[in-house]
Amino acid sequence: MFKAILVNKDDQGYRAEVSHVEEASLPEGDVTVKVLYSTLNYKDGLAITGKGPVVRSFPMVPGIDFAGEVIASSSSDFKAGDMVLLNGWGVGEGHWGGLSQLARVKADWLIPLPKGFTAKQALAIGTAGYTAMLCVMALQKHGLKPSDGEVLVTGAAGGVGSFSITLLSKLGFTVVASTGRMSEADYLKKLGATEIIDRAGLSAPGKPLAKERWAAVVDSVGSYTLANACAQTKSDGAVAACGLAQGMDFPSTVAPFILRGITLYGINSVTVPRAKRIAAYEQLSKLVDLKTLDEISHEINLEDAIKYAVELMAGNVRGRLIVNVNQ
Structure with a gap:
């Protein structure tokens, strides 16, 4: 038993x-x-x-x-x-x-x-940290550099968001964290976020195209948040979408994609081949501070x-x- x-x-x-x-x-x-x-x-x-x-x-x-x-x-x-x-x-x-x-x-x-991690440490990373790493790998493959500008992380206080912030900041990116829990600002800044914004500014219906701000986005929220993040992404920027905490709908238009040439990467962490999983954890072992x-x-x-x-x-x-x- x-x-x-x-x-x-x-x-x-x-x-x-x-x-x-x-x-x-x-x-x-x-x-x-x-x-x-x-x-x-x-x-x-x-x-x-x-x-x-x-x-x-x-x-x-x-x-x-x-x-x-x-x-x-x-x-x-x-x-x-x-x-x-x-x-x-x-x-x-x-x-x-x-x-x-x-x-x-x-x-x-x-x-x-993975080498360098105990069982407990590997689970502290878990699907959330591994998914965050896959998001970052997609942005790296896109060619994103810290000099390109700010990276937005939505759902910032959650597992994927927390790891996305720490991984991106460790790689030298300027990270802006979006959260509905502004009381977590000190925690998010400790992870490496340079600015904390209220999710309310992203979670309501917005314009098909908004003022360009983000070089890239890691989104675990979906729905209007993802739509607005795309609308605010700079020309030739990239968005990695991996979650649906707000909803699985995507109330957007093709405008950010055909007028600004942004790329939307869908991140599926469930059925990734073993070799890519191992590569993700190899990066995690180099980037994650055990503390x-x-x-x-x-x-x-x-x-x-x-x-x-x-x-x-x-x-x-x-x-x-x-x-x-x-x-």
């Missing part, structure tokens, strides 16, 4: 609870992992609270991230005792995920625990994850929540 958060939907309604589960109930896969840490991401909040239809079958163990030790493997890629990391691949949505003391998954979904992880992350136990998921959906969580599944 092992402990896990189980999400169920039946005649009793939609509910999430910490349960004791038999190992025989684990789904199919060629690698079984003793999970050490998982995390709470936006998708996990949706899965646990039922505020979004992300869970595709029931019962489901949420948790789109985990790190731990291989205890059994029929794959030549991994053996018992190997430390591994998983981000995405639909776990916690269509396949049991990491908010559990045991997980069984496909070997193709795993990468070796900064303490600023960005907060450890909780499995029992508390459900109540924190509610707070996450209410927008009351700063940075990253690491879940110690064995406490």
Whole structure:
């Protein structure tokens, strides 16, 4: 038996609870992992609270991230005792995920625990930090340089936003942070933001084209925020979009794209090939100050994850929540 958060939907309604589960109930896969840490991401909040239809079958163990030790493997890629990391691949949505003391998954979904990080540190980064790195890599591929001007980061106090700020500032960019929590200004400046702006200026309907300001944007919000960010991006600039906290709609026009030549990069962190994942973590190992992880992350136990998921959906969580599944 092992402990896990189980999400169920039946005649009793939609509910999430910490349960004791038999190992025989684990789904199919060629690698079984003793999970050490998982995390709470936006998708996990949706899965646990039922505020979004992300869970595709029931019962489901949420948790789109985990790190731990291989205890059994029929794959030549991994053996018992190997430390591994998983981000995405639909776990916690269509396949049991990491908010559990045991997980069984496909070997193709795993990468070796990145060098330079403990399991806890890798999960302090998690999907949020790894997605932020993919956003930054897209801007680097675009050719963006610090001398090109300011970079806007929306949803700045969240996990992706927090990491985007610290990564971009470490690379020498001038970062402007947009947030609905102006009380977090000191935290955001400590991460490397030079200016904090209220999200209200971006989250309402705006003009198809606005005054050019941003050389680039990292957006985890979507909807009007993404539309306004595009409308304010400089000619030949780039926007990396990776989230939909405000909404998955995109109420914009083609004007920023055909009149200013901006590029919109869609960042999909879920099914990225192993080689690109490893490359992202190699950059993260060079750019992330381990002390900064303490600023960005907060450890909780499995029992508390459900109540924190509610707070996450209410927008009351700063940075990253690491879940110690064995406490």
